[in-house]
Amino acid sequence: MARSNRNALLAKEKKYCSWGDTVHYLEPPKFFERCSGSYLYDDQGVGYLDLQMWYSAASFGYANERLARVLKAQIDRLPQLACQYLHREKVELAEILAKSVERLFGQQGRIHFNVGGAQAVEDSLKLVRSHTKKNLMFAFWGGYHGRTLGASAITSSYRYRRRFGHFSDKAHFVPFPYCFRCPYGKKKADCGMYCLAQFEKLFETEYNGVWDAKAGEAEYGAFYVEAIQGTGGYVVPPQGYFAGLSRILKKHKILLVDDEIQMGFYRAGKLWAMANFEAVPDIIVFGKALTNGLNPISGIWAKEELINPKVFPPGSTHSTFSSNTLGTAVGLEVMKMGQKKDYEKVVVAKGRAMLERLRALQRSYPNVIGDVDGMGLALRLEICAGDGYTPDRALADKIFEEGMKGNLKGPRGKRMGLVLDIGGYYKNVFTIAPSFEITEKEMDLSVDLLDQILRRVI
Ligand SMILES: Cc1ncc(COP(=O)(O)O)c(C=O)c1O
Numbered sequence: 001m002a003r004s005n006r007n008a009l010l011a012k013e014k015k016y017c018s019w020g021d022t023v024h025y026l027e028p029p030k031f032f033e034r035c036s037g038s039y040l041y042d043d044q045g046v047g048y049l050d051l052q053m054w055y056s057a058a059s060f061g062y063a064n065e066r067l068a069r070v071l072k073a074q075i076d077r078l079p080q081l082a083c084q085y086l087h088r089e090k091v092e093l094a095e096i097l098a099k100s101v102e103r104l105f106g107q108q109g110r111i112h113f114n115v116g117g118a119q120a121v122e123d124s125l126k127l128v129r130s131h132t133k134k135n136l137m138f139a140f141w142g143g144y145h146g147r148t149l150g151a152s153a154i155t156s157s158y159r160y161r162r163r164f165g166h167f168s169d170k171a172h173f174v175p176f177p178y179c180f181r182c183p184y185g186k187k188k189a190d191c192g193m194y195c196l197a198q199f200e201k202l203f204e205t206e207y208n209g210v211w212d213a214k215a216g217e218a219e220y221g222a223f224y225v226e227a228i229q230g231t232g233g234y235v236v237p238p239q240g241y242f243a244g245l246s247r248i249l250k251k252h253k254i255l256l257v258d259d260e261i262q263m264g265f266y267r268a269g270k271l272w273a274m275a276n277f278e279a280v281p282d283i284i285v286f287g288k289a290l291t292n293g294l295n296p297i298s299g300i301w302a303k304e305e306l307i308n309p310k311v312f313p314p315g316s317t318h319s320t321f322s323s324n325t326l327g328t329a330v331g332l333e334v335m336k337m338g339q340k341k342d343y344e345k346v347v348v349a350k351g352r353a354m355l356e357r358l359r360a361l362q363r364s365y366p367n368v369i370g371d372v373d374g375m376g377l378a379l380r381l382e383i384c385a386g387d388g389y390t391p392d393r394a395l396a397d398k399i400f401e402e403g404m405k406g407n408l409k410g411p412r413g414k415r416m417g418l419v420l421d422i423g424g425y426y427k428n429v430f431t432i433a434p435s436f437e438i439t440e441k442e443m444d445l446s447v448d449l450l451d452q453i454l455r456r457v458i
Helices: 003-016 065-077 088-105 117-132 149-153 194-201 241-251 325-340 343-364 393-404 440-457
Strands: 032-036 039-042 047-050 109-114 137-140 172-174 222-225 255-259 283-286 298-303 369-375 378-383 415-419 429-432
Touching (some): 039 415, 047 440, 088 298, 117 255, 117 283, 117 298, 393 440
Parallel strands (some): 137 172, 255 283
Antiparallel strands (some): 032 039, 109 298, 283 298, 369 378, 378 429
16 A cells, blocks of 8 residues: 555544544554465555464464355355344354363353354343342453443453443452462462452451351352453463362352453363363353454353243343354354364464473563463563563553564565564553464564564663
8 A cells, every 4th residue: 555545544544433442552553454374464565473363363363264265155145144033053053162161161051142242241241140130240350351331340440431430330359360460469389379268258257248148148140250361461370269269159159250252262272261270160251263253253151050041031132143144154164173173282282382482582581571471372471671570561562563563574584563462450461362373483483573672672
């Protein structure tokens, strides 16, 4: 695209597009023209190696040919259908998803579809309310569940609520076991899971604000969790934490809602991220990678007793686009791909290889890269202010901006860029979510590009 065309479009964007979305985090915002595999290409044809894959929505690689074929075939055959009628792909997708939960968690349940992640969170909130008759929820510090009103109420960041009035059902936020920055100042080696004990304390007496021992009833209907925090900075909890949490919740008849929107579909090395930990959810919420970022489909799985038609009858929630034919066709193909290829094995192996490389990079910059960690291909790299600990948001921003300039040196001297995503409580964490199809060469290149940027900015 010629510079003058781009400037004209930018001027129009400034005038006609809302800035209420996340576009203007980079000034000027960037145009991309095409994508393939692990790369986005700008209007000059410069390739940007993408280490975030649309916040893990395009996990199976950009412009995945197999999924594109299925989508095109569905466009030719049954591109539209009101959701009050049935089509084969919806039913088969529900079956395959429900069976995956049965396999990993040993629970029977049903699937309920919607479109975006936050809408599925809304549906899950209705389900919790319908079952428990409670409208208050627990959620985590650093947790992110979307930006509709209901999802904002259980999302930790006040920034997303501040201008929108009073949220009477705002969650009670509980510290997440973020061991690198323990909210209680403890050390993982000998903390004895102090955070869990603190949560349990809430139920010790009625005077701690959540529990009526006489009635045997909590004021809270569910605890919304991400097995590995996404926007919170790909924070991996210690083993044993979720097992303990789920024991406490069960004892107090509080549902465990597992938000798998970002970590589901193999990102953390298992189809469902919570399967890495010893806890069984009552409700699972999913979205993003189910359609690899093509026609969106989100949804919830819930235990039979919560969602059977007697207790959650027709019309309990509805969206015109909820189980659209295009999305369900692609979702079904994604799940079939998972039956054919052992993504659990692939993601764990590639995750390990990538983690090793990032740890080697950390050894070159021990004071700037404070923490490197991850599970599967959900990896984190925490940027610090020269002491290996103090969060350095400004430096993280600089690194991100350098990647987007598209003037790094790629193979054979080609100009390249690097797409990173910043998350974390202090906005100093690179949440690294490469394509599952990333090659060894691309992993080497990722670290080389990161190294080039670090040399520039430090
Ligand atoms: C864990 C989690 N929950 C919910 C959402 C909201 O999903 P959506 O953006 O599709 O509404 C996201 C999106 O990033 C997420 O990561």
